[in-house]
Amino acid sequence: MKLLILDRDGVINYDSDAYIKSVEEWIPLPGSIEAIAQLSKAGWTVAVATNQSGIARGYYDLATLDAMHERLRALVAEQGGEVGLIVYCPHGPDEGCDCRKPKPGMLKNIAAHYNVSLTNLWFVGDSLGDLEAAKAVDSQPVLVKTGKGEKTLGKTLPAGTLIFDDLAAIAAELIHN
């Protein structure tokens, strides 16, 4: 099974230091919807693993978060594709949960859902925590330069991290190679 896991903010949609607090603030990055649809139509299952501490912080509620994800699904469907399992961590940094990246709980959850191995499975993110979560379960860390990616590039990356400009470049790589 061809499974790809994506971080959300900064990979699929624009991120903000003020958090993405509403459907109106949830704006796809250029080419990201098309990339997901192309991957889906090429036989890839595209899942999402996203930290959403804004829930714990009271910036937005679960209904709003679900509305953002329905928007994502609708936009990809308009391009003839579909989005797989979307998993989020609603907890705050101090709650000690198992799902908040850089912990790999969400990746494990997604792999178990599809009954696939995490080894070498590509996980695409824009933050160091995304890459560390991948490394923790022997998945392939993949950094995009969108969102916080350029800033993350200045940090020490896990060995073997792959680097791409954006999600469209990743789709081109996976579909045509």
Ligand SMILES: O=P(O)(O)OC[C@@H](O)[C@H]1O[C@@H](OP(=O)(O)O)[C@@H](O)[C@@H](O)[C@@H]1O
């Ligand atoms: O990139 P993903 O995982 O999809 O989502 C990141 C968001 O949940 C937010 O994560 C926050 O980090 P803290 O959760 O406050 O450490 C900040 O980085 C925000 O700018 C960002 O919007």
Ligand SMILES: [Mg+2]
């Ligand atoms: Mg992100």
Ligand SMILES: [Zn+2]
């Ligand atoms: Zn959590």
